[in-house]
Amino acid sequence: MTLLAAALAVCLLVALITILRQRSATALLEQSLRERRTVLNDFLAQGTDSRWSRLCSTANELVAEVNRLNKANTGQLAQLDATLGSLSEAVLIVDPGNYVMFANQAVEAIFPQARNILRQRVEVALHSREFLSFIEQVRAGNAEAQREIEFFSGSESVWIEATGAMIPSLQGGGESWALFVLHDITKQKKLEALRKDFVANVSHELRTPLSIIKGYAETLVDGHRDMRFEDRDQFLRTILRHSERLSSLLEDILTLSRLESKNPGLHRELVLINALVSSIVDDFRSRPPAREHVFELNMDSVIPELLLDPLKLTQVFENLLGNAVKYTAKGSHIRIAVRRKGPELELRVADDGPGIPASDLPHIFERFYRVDKGRSREKGGTGLGLSIVKHIIQLHGGRVWAESEQGKGTTFIIVLPIKSAA
Numbered sequence: 299m300t301l302l303a304a305a306l307a308v309c310l311l312v313a314l315i316t317i318l319r320q321r322s323a324t325a326l327l328e329q330s331l332r333e334r335r336t337v338l339n340d341f342l343a344q345g346t347d348s349r350w351s352r353l354c355s356t357a358n359e360l361v362a363e364v365n366r367l368n369k370a371n372t373g374q375l376a377q378l379d380a381t382l383g384s385l386s387e388a389v390l391i392v393d394p395g396n397y398v399m400f401a402n403q404a405v406e407a408i409f410p411q412a413r414n415i416l417r418q419r420v421e422v423a424l425h426s427r428e429f430l431s432f433i434e435q436v437r438a439g440n441a442e443a444q445r446e447i448e449f450f451s452g453s454e455s456v457w458i459e460a461t462g463a464m465i466p467s468l469q470g471g472g473e474s475w476a477l478f479v480l481h482d483i484t485k486q487k488k489l490e491a492l493r494k495d496f497v498a499n500v501s502h503e504l505r506t507p508l509s510i511i512k513g514y515a516e517t518l519v520d521g522h523r524d525m526r527f528e529d530r531d532q533f534l535r536t537i538l539r540h541s542e543r544l545s546s547l548l549e550d551i552l553t554l555s556r557l558e559s560k561n562p563g564l565h566r567e568l569v570l571i572n573a574l575v576s577s578i579v580d581d582f583r584s585r586p587p588a589r590e591h592v593f594e595l596n597m598d599s600v601i602p603e604l605l606l607d608p609l610k611l612t613q614v615f616e617n618l619l620g621n622a623v624k625y626t627a628k629g630s631h632i633r634i635a636v637r638r639k640g641p642e643l644e645l646r647v648a649d650d651g652p653g654i655p656a657s658d659l660p661h662i663f664e665r666f667y668r669v670d671k672g673r674s675r676e677k678g679g680t681g682l683g684l685s686i687v688k689h690i691i692q693l694h695g696g697r698v699w700a701e702s703e704q705g706k707g708t709t710f711i712i713v714l715p716i717k718s719a720a
């Protein structure tokens with residue numbers, strides 16, 4: 299009985315050891331396949347079962363073949379990378395399953411959020427249905443030569459001009475891969491949108507005074523004989539006011555387009571800035587709308603002569619002082635300061651008027667942006683003055699911005715480099 303029990307225990311132990319050995323052997327084989335390593339020879343030799351040995355040999359052959367194909371493939375991709383890697387045009391290759399097989403550095407420059415896109419599905423990496431449909435059309439051979447596609451990444455969008463073609467797979471076999479050249483046209487698209495906006499804004503701005511002039515002129519033509527003298531007088535004055543508005547609008551548009559052109563007509567000369575600013579302020583003080591404001595001028599005494607365009611700088615002050623008068627009540631204080639701050643010159647125009655709301659402040663230098671449209675138009679504003687100021691200051695290598703607190707006033711600050719100008 300004891301003998302039988304002992305034999306049974308031995309059999310159980312042997313079975314257990316065999317199961318454990320098979321389990322660890324299978325795990326080792328699986329790991330080797332996963333890591334594409336050949337199964338160790340001594341491990342193979344340990345096998346007592348011939349089926350086991352055959353399985354290991356077949357696994358080794360498979361691993362060797364996969365490694366060989368991979369090496370060849372990596373070699374071709376490396377060659378491709380050496381050729382196209384530093385090209386300024388973005389090049390992207392996808393396999394029939396839409397996995398990205400190649401992407402050069404320019405792809406990452408265009409889509410900085412798409413890191414490590416190799417071997418990712420293209421829709422996961424680049425998030426664009428339209429691009430996906432373009433890939434399908436290129437595969438089907440019915441895509442247009444080029445397609446403009448908008449890619450969205452967060453709040454920003456990137457515009458791409460894509461061209462696609464089919465190429466033989468770099469892994470061999472019958473399947474074809476699709477190659478795309480992507481050209482970043484975001485800048486052109488933004489400029490185009492700006493231009494369209496500008497044209498729409500200009501048309502809108504011109505339409506209002508023109509239709510007023512036309513309406514009043516028509517009424518005068520039809521009824522001037524029967525009209526009271528005072529009405530006729532008022533009609534003619536309205537026509538005059540709106541023609542003046544039209545002409546200042548056209549003048550500002552022309553000034554802006556000149557400033558934005560390749561030759562903005564900057565005529566620099568050595569200028570004593572204190573003398574220039576004093577004469578502009580004196581001239582301003584004597585004009586009717588500004589007479590009732592209080593001008594305070596504060597200037598550092600030793601400021602070197604600067605190389606700048608005096609007429610353009612006068613235009614900057616005309617706009618800033620004009621706004622300070624336009625948007626503040628009679629009797630308001632307008633403080634002008636000229637200070638040397640190390641290598642820079644700081645010019646300030648500050649008023650104690652109503653100020654500009656914080657939400658409007660970042661936009662006031664944009665073309666046609668007005669905080670209060672009615673007020674600006676009523677005061678003869680074109681909405682272009684601060685754009686002109688910004689362009690002139692930037693042409694002089696400086697910067698300009700505004701600080702404001704509602705109910706307390708607004709300060710425009712201009713900083714010009716002394717060194718580069720002198």
Ligand code: ADP
Pocket residue numbers: 617621622625626649651652653654662667668669670674675678679680681682683684685708
């Ligand atoms: P505008 O011809 O309308 O004055 P600007 O480009 O000169 O156009 O100014 C843009 C807008 O900024 C103005 O319409 C006005 O709403 C606001 N603004 C400019 N300067 C001042 C100021 N000193 N105080 C209050 N608001 C101002």
